[in-house]
Amino acid sequence: MRLLLVEDDLILKDGLERSFVKSGYAVDVISDGEGANKLLTYQEYDVIVLDLGLPKLSGFEVLKRLRARGSNTPVLILTALEDTQNRVKGLDLGADDYLTKPFELAELEARVRALIRRGVSGGSAKISFGVLTFDTTNRQCMAGDIALSLSAREMALLELLMLKAAKVVSKTKIMEHLCSWDDEISENAVEVIVSRLRKKLNVFDIEIRTIRGLGYLLAKLENQHS
Amino acid sequence: MRLLLVEDDLILKDGLERSFVKSGYAVDVISDGEGANKLLTYQEYDVIVLDLGLPKLSGFEVLKRLRARGSNTPVLILTALEDTQNRVKGLDLGADDYLTKPFELAELEARVRALIRRGVSGGSAKISFGVLTFDTTNRQCMAGDIALSLSAREMALLELLMLKAAKVVSKTKIMEHLCSWDDEISENAVEVIVSRLRKKLNVFDIEIRTIRGLGYLLAKLENQHS
DNA sequence: ATCAAGCTGACGTGAAACTGACAGCTAATT
């Protein structure tokens, strides 16, 4: 899942980034409003964590322009301001959630998870598909009652495929979701990850089907047709 | 917009109800968990405001069962508990937002508005014909509940035929639809694609009928005559 | 019967995808 962090406080920035990366997100960080606004005109994210107090262009303004462009990417606002006024203003501008500093990391992560979940699926912390159950909270995937040991990449790919249920996910989309701005991977890399993940999944009644020229989709073995 | 308020505190209950009604919501109020759970099995809402501390069945449980039934109705949790644990637990159970008492009315309303706004999304363009459903955005065609595995060309042809419903589509039209202007294909190529698509469709009650000299049309098997 | 229109199995080609091997990197351990 790809996340944009807009924050100018150096310490907070680094801490949050490291924490999110560790949790398996592809994170881009930017520290001023103007840059964020520009970035958001051409790059899609799964979720945005936005500090309101920013140099050059306020968080309010970034949010307002984002929504004005018709985007409905989930946005979580960070604010040092205690008063209700600004929260309400933020929410009415189209923010989906907010957190008041100081906050606990665990809570921020839980809220980010909730936003992503809401955006893509409608369900709870656990995503299911056939015998597979993916627990987004502690990032573990079970097949029936045995735990799969997946690498970070494989995990992220499987999460994406499961979130999209049985829909086709293009390689480009996969690349976007697995990589942050400064590291890009080839299409072939995606094929390799798919290949490795397949090896671990093909014991069960679930396969990653290739749709030539379009992408991949997760499918139960029985519903295939010719 | 229809809203369910699950709250046992008498004073809060009345205040919230009056306020929401005033804002134009259709509000149902119920004060115990068991009743709420039962109600939710047969009544759909646009948004649910749910207190966690309830008699008979806790808010957690109500939420868990709601999600277990596959509902993705937005839920906003109200809680008197200050500790982070319960917030995280609630969000991970599939809540979309929460508010800690005491809160301001204006803020609750702003959040409810935000949830509803989020809710109305989704729904990609779909074309149907008989048992066939063609999802144009995901480029996938279902026959009943099983997915057809079609190649790009077959997909494009079927899309065109389904768009024109039961009308005749000429080979020329098909050629135009399948090819960009810089690559042309023969009429025979169209026949081949039709042939291949037929093989995959003739399991179902749908056929591609040939109208000599004019083109093809999609038809349900039962309405053939002579 | 004749002939044009349409059908379809077979085949070749080029593009897309797969995968084993390898190497750089990171993180953990000694």
Added chain:
DNA sequence: AATTAGCTGTCAGTTTCACGTCAGCTTGAT
């Protein structure tokens, strides 16, 4: 610091597959 193990991207050789062409056949109108 050195070592080791696991992760991950790249590369290259191979395989798979879509799809247009062709050729021979069937169909149907006259």
